[in-house]
Amino acid sequence: MKNAKKISLLLILAALMVFSAACGGTSNTADPGTNGSSNTDTNGTATEKLSGSLVISGSSAMQPLVAAAAEEFMAKNPDVDVQVNAGGSGTGLSQVAEGSVDIGNSDVFAEEKEGIPADELVDHKVAVVGMAAAVNPNVGINDISKEDLIKVFTGEITNWKDLGGKDQKIVLVNRPDSSGTRATFVKYALDDKTPAEGVTEDSSNTVKKIISETEGAIGYLAFSYFTDDSVTPLSVDGVEPTDENVQKGKFPIWAYQHSYTKGEPNALAKAFIDYMMSDEIQTTLVKDQGYIPGSKMEVERDAQGNMK
């Protein structure tokens, strides 16, 4: 009887502890990477013994790439545990700034987000993503001037026949206000003009589905979604949306994929980021997933969008 009482007490205590742990949430994952041990060495892909765990969170667009890289990284370093969560760029930046994850992924510069101490974060540009306006194949155009593109998205032009296409009403497909894809598109394709109202969806797959099924629809997608004929990517001023044109700086709509660390990364995080930036990943995974390797870029951009 005494035993049973003790067990029940234990159970209740355990339940309370689980509960309070769940409430405390982030506190016990404060710095899981500090137990990562390695010889301090700039060559992260070398065979020195790495161990420990790494928590990464942030941009859902980057999640597949980073998760795939993490898998290969773990295969090479069996003692390492890398966890990649997706929660959105804002979540990634917030969590890395407060120290609850080791790396925060973002598809916008930290400077562009409110409430993030950008000077405390170190930016690692792991890849570049190109984006283009995409239309339903039936609207009958595949090239648009930047001026007209702005007019389409601000609602000045409402029918495709004004642009030499079919007599179809233009249907806008937007992203949520705070989305990184939207921010990039508004900044570099629309010159900071606010898009008119339209259907708003978050997931790129849903956006693609809507554009391909709705007559007269236009939206914007990353290059990696132009895998079939269900949507038509638009050239801007005659410049085709291709990797080469982005690399040469001819096609303007692109953004970096950032991995942020708080201060200089610890040994394990550094090894992982170096691995992400190594030719091994940049020429295989990055390309396979539809991104443009950062190392191939002939132009650079700062947080204000100035080209270098």
Added chain:
Amino acid sequence: MEKSVPAKERLIKSKNSRMNGEARGRMLVTASALIMIFATVAITIFLGSKGLQTFTKNGISPIEFITSTKWDPTNAESPLYGAFPFIFGSFAVTFLSALVAAPLGIGGAIFMTEIAPSWGRKVLQPVIELLVGIPSVVYGFIGLSVLVPFIRENVGGLGFSLLTGTIVLSIMILPTVTSIATDAMASLPTALREGSLALGATRWQTIRKVLIPAASPTLLTAVVLGMARAFGEALAVQMVIGNVRTLPSSIIDASATLTTIITLNMGHTTYGSIENNTLWSMGLLLLIMSFAFILVIRYLSARRKI
């Protein structure tokens, strides 16, 4: 064996063990209750403190937040935080879906209890249980793949509309309404039916004039519970409603609700930013509304006579 222990001790021992069991059981259930209360209070306090920051720290007027129709939080020069279109959207889909689901659910309940209690229940009960089990993302996906093109081609507009959201939500809240309404009808005393029939009323007269009025408080509770679920549903609605920031001018216009704006934007915003805080304020609004729904249900249950 038993005889070797004196009765006095046996009694004391049995009393002891009974007391132990009592205390243990009492402790277990008290702990469960305390954890539940703690969780609810903690969520309320957290949501309250987060949601009020928009007004206290960021200085946005609560009146503007609730009544203004202009929502443009990312505009660098003059961001606008008017959540009225989303509040309106939430109420619109909630009431419209209740309008569809209430007659259907109550009708089904009457069919199950009064018209065909034997086979009606056997067929309808599993159907309803199945409807409960379908995850909301599946409802949303079916809505997006089937209903949206159907509305676009047969009714007009883009397909993404209040109407589509209403239809999806009606199906989602139908099981809630039906099962509670069925319990309400089934729990009516048989004497009511027999009395009415004995007075010469037909079956339909009995249902309409006696049974429905007698069960009405619980039937209303069923509808309000369904509305509470509709109000809080996010995923399925987000996939079919279009999520635009303007007020809809007709039922086939795209719209947005509080929940869809929260799920669309939460991941992209940074903690502590105004955008993030306004999303918490919307969450607080949802919580206040669900308290209101609970109050309505309490009021209705208090009126229950039978």
